[in-house]
Amino acid sequence: xxxxxxxxxxxxxxxxxxxxxxxxxxxxxxxxxxxxxxxxxxxxxxxxxxxxxxxxxxxxxxxxxxxxxxxxxxxxxxxxxxxxxxxxxxxxxxxxxxxxxxxxxxxxxxxxxx
Amino acid sequence: xxxxxxxxxxxxxxxxxxxxxxxxxxxxxxxxxxxxxxxxxxxxxxxxxxxxxxxxxxxxxxxxxxxxxxxxxxxxxxxxxxxxxxxxxxxxxxxxxxxxxxxxxxxxxx
Numbered sequence: 001x002x003x004x005x006x007x008x009x010x011x012x013x014x015x016x017x018x019x020x021x022x023x024x025x026x027x028x029x030x031x032x033x034x035x036x037x038x039x040x041x042x043x044x045x046x047x048x049x050x051x052x053x054x055x056x057x058x059x060x061x062x063x064x065x066x067x068x069x070x071x072x073x074x075x076x077x078x079x080x081x082x083x084x085x086x087x088x089x090x091x092x093x094x095x096x097x098x099x100x101x102x103x104x105x106x107x108x109x110x111x112x113x114x
Numbered sequence: 115x116x117x118x119x120x121x122x123x124x125x126x127x128x129x130x131x132x133x134x135x136x137x138x139x140x141x142x143x144x145x146x147x148x149x150x151x152x153x154x155x156x157x158x159x160x161x162x163x164x165x166x167x168x169x170x171x172x173x174x175x176x177x178x179x180x181x182x183x184x185x186x187x188x189x190x191x192x193x194x195x196x197x198x199x200x201x202x203x204x205x206x207x208x209x210x211x212x213x214x215x216x217x218x219x220x221x222x223x224x
Binding site: 092 | 120123145146156157158159160203205210212214215216217
């Protein structure tokens with residue numbers, strides 16, 4: 001079974017702090033994604049990476065950056081956390097050879113910024 | 115501009131009856147659609163998909179119907195079970211990435 005592991009299930013940070021959200025997948029998937037989920041807004045794509053060292057902006061990249069130094073690891077960075085970044089963050093991976101859409105998601109990281 | 119729309123934020127159904135979740139899209143270039151299910155405090159899990167060359171795909175109690183002329187797809191769950199209570203997201207593939215709807219919260223009452 002594919003496993004996508006997010007390092008922290010719950011985090012509480014203060015405004016202005018730097019926040020790292022780590023994601024590791026164990027199935028050698030090339031593609032990795034970061035989404036945020038907010039009530040009434042669904043899942044919105046922040047950043048994605050189709051291969052190591054590659055990164056592309058999604059629909060809402062402002063205030064975020066990412067790092068993909070190894071194939072299995074995709075990190076989301078909030079340089080200076082703000083209260084409007086309080087959200088559920090979801091990491092996902094995909095093997096592009098098996099189909100165009102099926103993403104495997106981690107359990108999510110709920111971030112609260114005070 | 116929302117390209118994938120789930121106009122019903124919530125749906126309540128009696129156990130054993132049919133649940134029908136609806137999704138509309140605006141871009142006729144979408145060629146692959148998926149449904150995901152999400153429980154609270156968990157990540158979404160893939161449920162079922164359909165290619166635009168088909169109009170129906172069935173997997174056990176779950177069936178997805180695609181009406182390309184209406185740009186509409188629906189997920190049917192028969193019979194509904196209390197364990198089906200979750201948020202359901204419709205998604206369309208666009209240039210390799212998924213565009214999600216806002217979700218419909220399904221409650222199946224015993």
